[in-house]
Amino acid sequence: MNAIASLVVFASCLLATGAQAASPLKLWHAYRGAEEQALEKSTKLFERETGRAVELLALPYDAFAAKLIAAIPHGVGPDVFIFAHERVRQFARMGIVDPVDGAIDRRAYFPNTVDALVVDGKMYGYPLSLKCIALYVNSRLVSRIPETTDEWRAMLARMSSPKENRFGLAYESGDFYFHAPFLFGFKGALFDESGRAIFDTPEMAVSLAFVKRLQDERLIPEEASGALVKTLFNDGRAAMVISGPWFSGEIAKSVPFAVFPLPRVSETGLPMRPFLGVEAALVSARSTDREAARKLAKFLSTGEASVVRAVSAGHVPADRAAYDHRAVREDKLVAAFRRAAENALPMPNTLEMARVWEPMKLALQGALKGGVPPSGAGALADRRYRALYRPKPERASGVPYVVLAGLAAALGLYRARREVLSPELFSKRYPDAARAARYVAPAAAGIFVLVFIPFVYGAGLSFFHHDSGLYTFVGLGNFVDILASRGYRINEPLSFYFTLAVTMLWTAANVVLHVVIGLSLALILRDPLLKLKGFYRVVLIVPWAVPNYITALIWKGMFHRQFGAVNGLLQALHLEPISWFTQFSTAFAANLVTNTWLGFPFMMVVCLGALQSIPAELYEAAEVDGATSWQKFRNITLPLLRPTLLPAVILGSVWTFNMFNIIYLVSGGEPGGATDILVSESYRWAFQRNEQYGFAAAYSVLIFLVLLTWSSFTKRLTRGAQDASS
Amino acid sequence: MSGRGWIKTAAVHMLLALTCAATLYPVLWVVKMAVSPLESLSLSANPFPQHPTWRNFAAIVGAVDSSGRWLFGRNLLASLAVSTGTTVVGLFLAVTAAYALSRFKFPGKQAGLQALLISQMFPATLMLIPIYAILQRLHLLNSLGGLVLVYSTTSLPFCVWMLKGYFDTIPRDLEEAAVMDGATHWQAFVLVVLPLSRPALAVTALFSFMNAWNEFILAATLLNDATIFTLPVALQRLVGEYKVEWGMFAAGALVVSAPVMALFFALQKHLVGGLTAGGVKG
Numbered sequence A: 001m002n003a004i005a006s007l008v009v010f011a012s013c014l015l016a017t018g019a020q021a022a023s024p025l026k027l028w029h030a031y032r033g034a035e036e037q038a039l040e041k042s043t044k045l046f047e048r049e050t051g052r053a054v055e056l057l058a059l060p061y062d063a064f065a066a067k068l069i070a071a072i073p074h075g076v077g078p079d080v081f082i083f084a085h086e087r088v089r090q091f092a093r094m095g096i097v098d099p100v101d102g103a104i105d106r107r108a109y110f111p112n113t114v115d116a117l118v119v120d121g122k123m124y125g126y127p128l129s130l131k132c133i134a135l136y137v138n139s140r141l142v143s144r145i146p147e148t149t150d151e152w153r154a155m156l157a158r159m160s161s162p163k164e165n166r167f168g169l170a171y172e173s174g175d176f177y178f179h180a181p182f183l184f185g186f187k188g189a190l191f192d193e194s195g196r197a198i199f200d201t202p203e204m205a206v207s208l209a210f211v212k213r214l215q216d217e218r219l220i221p222e223e224a225s226g227a228l229v230k231t232l233f234n235d236g237r238a239a240m241v242i243s244g245p246w247f248s249g250e251i252a253k254s255v256p257f258a259v260f261p262l263p264r265v266s267e268t269g270l271p272m273r274p275f276l277g278v279e280a281a282l283v284s285a286r287s288t289d290r291e292a293a294r295k296l297a298k299f300l301s302t303g304e305a306s307v308v309r310a311v312s313a314g315h316v317p318a319d320r321a322a323y324d325h326r327a328v329r330e331d332k333l334v335a336a337f338r339r340a341a342e343n344a345l346p347m348p349n350t351l352e353m354a355r356v357w358e359p360m361k362l363a364l365q366g367a368l369k370g371g372v373p374p375s376g377a378g379a380l381a382d383r384r385y386r387a388l389y390r391p392k393p394e395r396a397s398g399v400p401y402v403v404l405a406g407l408a409a410a411l412g413l414y415r416a417r418r419e420v421l422s423p424e425l426f427s428k429r430y431p432d433a434a435r436a437a438r439y440v441a442p443a444a445a446g447i448f449v450l451v452f453i454p455f456v457y458g459a460g461l462s463f464f465h466h467d468s469g470l471y472t473f474v475g476l477g478n479f480v481d482i483l484a485s486r487g488y489r490i491n492e493p494l495s496f497y498f499t500l501a502v503t504m505l506w507t508a509a510n511v512v513l514h515v516v517i518g519l520s521l522a523l524i525l526r527d528p529l530l531k532l533k534g535f536y537r538v539v540l541i542v543p544w545a546v547p548n549y550i551t552a553l554i555w556k557g558m559f560h561r562q563f564g565a566v567n568g569l570l571q572a573l574h575l576e577p578i579s580w581f582t583q584f585s586t587a588f589a590a591n592l593v594t595n596t597w598l599g600f601p602f603m604m605v606v607c608l609g610a611l612q613s614i615p616a617e618l619y620e621a622a623e624v625d626g627a628t629s630w631q632k633f634r635n636i637t638l639p640l641l642r643p644t645l646l647p648a649v650i651l652g653s654v655w656t657f658n659m660f661n662i663i664y665l666v667s668g669g670e671p672g673g674a675t676d677i678l679v680s681e682s683y684r685w686a687f688q689r690n691e692q693y694g695f696a697a698a699y700s701v702l703i704f705l706v707l708l709t710w711s712s713f714t715k716r717l718t719r720g721a722q723d724a725s726s
Numbered sequence B: 001m002s003g004r005g006w007i008k009t010a011a012v013h014m015l016l017a018l019t020c021a022a023t024l025y026p027v028l029w030v031v032k033m034a035v036s037p038l039e040s041l042s043l044s045a046n047p048f049p050q051h052p053t054w055r056n057f058a059a060i061v062g063a064v065d066s067s068g069r070w071l072f073g074r075n076l077l078a079s080l081a082v083s084t085g086t087t088v089v090g091l092f093l094a095v096t097a098a099y100a101l102s103r104f105k106f107p108g109k110q111a112g113l114q115a116l117l118i119s120q121m122f123p124a125t126l127m128l129i130p131i132y133a134i135l136q137r138l139h140l141l142n143s144l145g146g147l148v149l150v151y152s153t154t155s156l157p158f159c160v161w162m163l164k165g166y167f168d169t170i171p172r173d174l175e176e177a178a179v180m181d182g183a184t185h186w187q188a189f190v191l192v193v194l195p196l197s198r199p200a201l202a203v204t205a206l207f208s209f210m211n212a213w214n215e216f217i218l219a220a221t222l223l224n225d226a227t228i229f230t231l232p233v234a235l236q237r238l239v240g241e242y243k244v245e246w247g248m249f250a251a252g253a254l255v256v257s258a259p260v261m262a263l264f265f266a267l268q269k270h271l272v273g274g275l276t277a278g279g280v281k282g
Helices: A001-014 A032-052 A061-074 A084-095 A110-114 A149-159 A176-185 A203-215 A226-234 A245-250 A291-299 A303-313 A320-324 A332-344 A358-369 A374-388 A399-421 A423-429 A435-463 A479-483 A495-525 A535-541 A550-558 A565-572 A584-612 A616-624 A629-657 A660-667 A678-687 A693-724 B003-035 B055-061 B070-102 B109-118 B124-137 B144-154 B156-168 B175-178 B185-196 B198-214 B217-222 B231-236 B248-277
Strands: A024-029 A054-057 A080-084 A126-131 A134-138 A168-170 A238-243 A257-260 A273-284 A464-467 A470-473
Touching: A024 A032, A024 A134, A024 A291, A024 B217, A032 A054, A032 A245, A054 B156, A061 A080, A061 A084, A061 A332, A061 B124, A061 B217, A080 A084, A080 A479, A110 A126, A110 A273, A110 A423, A126 A291, A134 A332, A134 A535, A134 A678, A149 A168, A149 A203, A149 A629, A176 A203, A176 A273, A176 A358, A176 A565, A203 A358, A203 A374, A226 A238, A226 A245, A226 B124, A238 A245, A245 A303, A245 A332, A245 B248, A257 A332, A273 A291, A273 A550, A303 A320, A320 A374, A320 B003, A332 B217, A358 A374, A374 A464, A374 A565, A399 A584, A423 A565, A435 A693, A435 B109, A435 B124, A435 B156, A464 A693, A495 A535, A495 A629, A495 A678, A495 A693, A495 B003, A535 A584, A535 B003, A550 A565, A550 A584, A550 A660, A550 B003, A565 A584, A565 B003, A584 A629, A584 A660, A584 B003, A584 B248, A616 A629, A629 A693, A660 A678, A678 A693, A678 B124, A693 B124, A693 B185, B003 B055, B003 B248, B055 B248, B070 B109, B070 B185, B070 B198, B070 B231, B109 B156, B124 B144, B124 B217, B144 B156, B144 B198, B144 B217, B156 B198, B185 B198, B198 B248, B217 B231, B231 B248
Parallel strands: A024 A054, A024 A080, A168 A238
Antiparallel strands: A080 A273, A126 A273, A134 A238, A134 A257, A464 A470
16 A cells, blocks of 8 residues: 555656646647637737736547536636537536626627527627638639529539549538538428427428439539548549638648638528537636636637637637728638628527437438438438437435445445454465565555446446436436337347447457467468568567557548548459448448457467467377378367467457447447447447436446356356366 | 478468568558658559658657647657556556465455456446546546556556466476575565566566557546647547548657557567466466
8 A cells, every 4th residue: 555655656746747836827729720820829919918828738629528528627627718609508507617797898799609608698708700611612613603502513513523533512411510501501490499409301301312412423522521621622623612711721722712602592592501600718617717717718809819810710700899900801711701601590509409410410321321311311310319318217216225235235244254253264274365465455456446446436327317517316227228228229229239239249250350360370370390480470460569549540541432442452453442331231341350450460479379388299199190180270279279269269359349449430330320339339428429427337337247247158168178178 | 392382382471471461551551641742542552652751750750839849759758658657567566466366365366366357347438437536536637647557557457367377387486495595575576486477577568568658548538738648649639530631640650659569579579478378378
């Protein structure tokens, strides 16, 4: 215990950074490129003016919200952070943002940006800029701006050439943020009168059919990511792009461009209406220096900071006074986006809005890639919505659980007491106990604090329902919901049983492939006369040495529909390129290939070691008896390999069962969560679906129980193997 | 050599060469992305670069923040500190515990061994939230020290199992003889057993180091200061959901992987002996 305590002290002295007095203000953001530079410039101005240092932290956008939610309540968060308004209501409910009333002049900003930040009458944060998407055109390729969608489509058809990989338009068609203008242009609504999200509407079907047709006629690329859109536009292989102000910083200097509002939908006569987002500087509720934090947030939203943002990053400032500056007033990009924003629909900052994304992603993917007819995609989204945001389990009384836990603890104590009670017997049975305790103590203390306690805490969470920082005790409610598959059919991707089956298939397939490939290679490499043996062995363990998240991302790139190496190989062999992540079988295969590449070297090395320990005399004796190679393998190699191989297989199966990185990074659960395994599903419940921590914990406990069952089964197997070999 | 033997040898080499090609292909692909000037977006199976450039590497290695601090240098230092710290602390904890589990009888030993195995089955997502809260109590959030403690305890079960298995294969007579000659138990352990376990120690150290060097989910969650980010966390920023800078990422991936690959290959001759004589053989 002493050792661990001194280690902690030592380590923290050596390594902890610690917060010093008069610390700089912390400002977190998710900006990149030109936006980041503009922000750096503004904070430099602030530092010069106030003498107070500002420390910037840039975070990846997808991890930003989770990080804020974790850090701020624990007092390690920023003083000020920059976020779009759509999660302000949630942040306010969780108590991580501070209202700014009294320190802000609402009239200084555009009214719609103020409204976006108001929750229950209080205003949270200083509005920085308005954001919406618009149409970027390459002025060299496009001479006329389309007014209506009919005209637009005719233009796109002329500018596209599937053979040369050229497209009239490129945008991230799988993302609802980019699909919204189509939906609203076709007169669709996203919420009914009561404010609940609706998906299964005729307008939704029409808007999906419109985009599907663009894709079928190859006027837009499939599976476009932001990176792909950027490259296509910069290479002149996409004449138009739908994107927001941030995109202007990504365009190569050599590409002349202009920005226009999106066209009108010919069928309805309505303009395509994108979402309007308001980016704001929010003040953390746990800032230790609220005055200074507010000052910084206000500084960023007004005056020179607005001008910098507008001129160098193309932001549309929310601050009215910014337009008094000529540089802002005459900036073409700012003017263009301001015009586009006139048609934009302010995104509600409600929880209901936050719930729309995942079901809509499913609908878009189903319609664009998965072979679901556009008219059926809405229903798909609606079912997913109902499954994800199922009603909260009823509050339960804690009494029976406490009584049960107490009884179990008493029983355990009673049993332990019998052992320890007679000291004579104890010291006789365990003469080394005191010495052993000294050796084990440091490790045991570490494991107790950082493995055991978190486990108990996590398991405890599974009895609670979590909503915006509030925990309610629901007893076994979460488990009942999961096991009864409430809200979805048993054979649907979101059901526990479906995911369990996928996980088992995944584990079995991987372990078999790892062992077969590893063992075959080991058998070949065992040959003492083989030349270049050392070389082969070194090359074959390369995958083991590469960090597995890097492996996963590399393979994801290699499986890309349009530009991946795997489809390149297929094409070289005159085969049709495959859209790997649109079907369960191919997406699963992609995951499997990645993990096989990653995992076979471990088994190969284990097998090599085990083969070395088999005495050569056995084979010689068998040869004298005239045994064939197969007989030798069957009767000598395999039985003697078993005691070493079996534990490796068991360990490997446990690791594969919980192999989060590969699933999450390669297929990402595509299509529609079908290739998710239990562990990635649990992660999604915890961090991507409104922080349903309790439900996620229940999933994790179930994973643990499944593996526990598996291990007690394998224990019998190993015991059998040891008996056989001894 | 007979004709049939020759054909067989050729077939074996063919097979091995094919497997090696499949193994190296993705690596070559990364190298190509890393040294290609623009993102290589043509549908091509050719893994060899056409116009190599060092620009991506320069951008990764030369990364500085707004106040001119050399971020890459600091991140590299943080990664080295965490990985070395994890190796030292983890090895110390694992060696002592494994030795006790291998040599002494004490109550709870079987249960402890089982518990170690079982702890491998906790999904990491279950642990993330509580670990955060615990480190806050210990005032170790946003510190490399906290990261070292978490890494060394989470990789402990595997290390202990491996070392215990190896210690089991070392005859007790040696220590007993040393104790007869007047050494204390601790001396016998440090001077007799440990030197004999060098392969297993090397492999355990390698695993601890690799674990810490490669981990990014915990590091990204627990660290809040760009100057003490470990390299994988810095790398993570290049592959956001909305923007992936493949060229930079590939260059970064090579830079991050290079040291651990070098270490791996330096120690790989121990792998075979260290692994199989040890932990995996329960």
